Amino acid sequence: MNRQEIIISAEAFAKHRMSGFDSGHDWYHIERVRKLAAYINNKEKLCDPYTLDIAVILHDTADSKFNKVDSENGYKIIEEFMQKAGLELLIDQVINAIKNVSFSNKKSHGDKNDPLLKVLQDADRLDAIGAIGIARAFNYGGFRNNPIFIPDEKPEGLSKSTVGHFNDKLMKLKGLMNTKTGKELAEERHRYLEKYLEQFFKEWGFASST
Ligand code: ADP
Ligand code: NI
Secondary structure, eight states, rough: OHHHHHHHHHHHHHHHHHHTTTTGHHHHHHHHHHHHHHHHHHOOSSSSSHHHHHHHTTTTTTTTOOOOOOOOHHHHHHHHHHTTTOGGGGGGHHHHHHHHSSSSOOOOOOOOHHHHHHHHHHHHHHHHSHHHHHHHHHHHHHHTTTOOTTTTOOOOSOOOOOOOOHHTTTGGGGEEEEEEEEEEEEEHHHHHHHHHHHHHHHHHHHOOOO
């Protein structure tokens, strides 16, 4: 297979593996992250564009949130795919990036300083903030049947509500960007989250006497 054929087969593999995921983690998430990752990498020239594209396409296919099997099994399936596609030389780097991209995955393993991981992580995180990030968060919360907001929920920790998830994760992402371009892109999206929460609490606190 030539490079273009490999990309097409990686796309088919990812679409198949992600079918049944919520809309925030569907194929359009991959398309958005591909554009963001390519944009960041074009500006900063941090890693090989082809390897980056493969990593983005595959990055959510082993997600244990959606797979009945655990992530380890998911990584094995990615490895098998990459082997069959003639990508054995990229397996270690791509699997390392996929294992480390997750915000919730705090287990320390592998090279956290690989530029491939840094670009992939920034692109994935940008899609979790801004207007799209808000849509994804409420969609995921609905998918899990979580409440939109619990007024007396503790501000930190593993929140049950989606507004709680903003504080647990989304509001922190701007400060966790790895690249200069990622930081720049995060600014506007972060401000949008702040404005959104301000309006949310204004409406929630509506008092009939005012
Ligand atoms: P990561 O891989 O960085 O841990 P996830 O795949 O868990 O990220 O999350 C991707 C997106 O799914 C988040 O940005 C958010 O939109 C949504 N999400 C994940 N967990 C929750 C949650 N508890 N409540 C609402 N949205 C969530
Ligand atoms: Ni993702």
